[in-house]
Amino acid sequence: MIEFKDLGLSNDILNVLKDEGITTPTPIQEESILLIKEGNDIIAEAQTGTGKTLAFLLPMFENISPNENTIQGLIVTPTRELAIQITEEANKLTKAKSLNILAAYGGKDIGSQLNKLKGNVHLVIATPGRLLDHLKRGTINLHKLKTLVLDEADQMLLMGFKNEVEAIIKQIQKKPQTLCFSATMSSDVKKLAYRYTKNAKVVIIEKEEVTLKNIEQFVVETTDRRKQDALCRVLDEDNPFMAIIFCRTKRRVDDLEVALYQRGYNCQKIHSDVMQSKREKIMKSFRNCDIQYLIATDVAARGLDITGVTHIYNYDIPENAETYIHRIGRTGRAGEKGYTCLFVDPKDMHVLESIEKEIKFKIPRKII
Known part of the structure; x- marks a missing residue:
């Protein structure tokens, strides 16, 4: 079995990983770290929750020089939540190597970001809109950039950031090492990836069908x-330790949060209209198990790797099997048992059939 020390990482990094209880590299880390350390461009496909963040952060930390007073690493990611999550991971690694990190995303005071940029920043983690804002102001300079990461590239395109990504790359004068990470590789993602990489090494981590085997799945027809009412009956019956409830739209999230709160459930909502400071507070409370139910849209929850989630409730049916797998994959992690319940009304039946066909499994009906 390969260990982190076999991947050419420094002792300081190895010690931080050990302190964090991270002992064995995941397949995406095992396949990518050495290739990135050696300076290769990478196009990598791996599901959310497989350890992609450390797969690019660890070799980036090894390759960035703290003595150079320039931005050497840039990670572009589609959502604020992902930017925050990557920044948290990166900050842990500063115990091994003293790098200055700037998180640049909308909803955070730009003044504090500008002040930080007056100092010596080595690594920028940013959402496309806020990064372009800095580039237009001339407050971020990418002339000495060594490594560019496009994280969750499929989601970046899905959310309509293609033009922004292209505008950002145009600002980089000398082609950097480019790493493109994505949960799926559609033809659009491939076009983007091959356009901006050179002689890229392709890393594909097969989707783990086994994860679904650890998850007990049910459908409630309503x-x-x-x-x-059906949801509340199921929640009362299950009384989960920690659960995420997915809704189709922000409006549906708002309405459901009010209804559940009025019925006495310990719940909070997250979506893109909730103020950033409040979202950060809610996510911290949820991770600390102070909140039992997190009600979310797919976009707000994308990429969030929250340990301890025991139940996933699909209040609204996801649009396809891939989204269904993404949602329920947040439970049943690391060999643990998971549980999910999907609520469908008559108009959803054709979507349910396509999901069942894709996962090759007829989901049992739960009678309530």
Whole structure:
């Protein structure tokens, strides 16, 4: 079995990983770290929750020089939540190597970001809009950039950031080492990846079908009018330790949070209209198990790797099997048992059939 020390990482980095209880590299880390350390461009496909963040952060930390007063690493990611999560991981690694990190995303005071940029920043973790804002102001200079990471490239395109990504790359004068990480590799993602990489090494981590085997799945057939009552009956029966409830839209999240709160459930919502400072507070409370139910949209929850989630409730049916797998994959991690319940009304039946066909499994119906 390969260990982190076999991947050419420094003792200081190895000690931090050991302190964090991270002992064995995941497949994406095992396949990518040495290739990135050696300066290769990478196009990598791996599911969310497989350890992609450390797969690029660890070799980046090895390759960045703290003595050079320039931005040497740039990670572009589609959502603020992902930017925060990557920054948290990167900050842990500063115990091994003293690098200055700037997180640049919307909803955070730009003044504090500008002040930090007056100092010596080595690594920038940013969402496309805020990064372009800095580039237009001339407050971020990418002339000496060594490594560019496009994280969750499929989501970046899905959220309409293609033009922003291209505008950002145009600002980089000398081609950097480019790392493109994505949960899926559609033709659009491949086009983007091959356009900006050179002689890239392709890393594909096969999707783990086994994860679904660890997850007990149920469907509750209901109507949209009776769905709320059906959900509450299931919640009362399950009384989960920590659960995420997925809704289709921000409006549906808002309405469900009000309804559940009025019924006495310990819940909070996250979506892109919730103020950034509040979202950070809510996510911290959820991770600390102070909140039992997190009600979210797919976009807000994308990429969030939260340990301890025991149940996933699909209040609204996801649009396809891939999104369904993404959602329920947040439970049943690391060999643990997971549980998910999907609420469908008559108009959803064709989507349910396509999901069942894709996962090759007829989901049992739960009678409530």
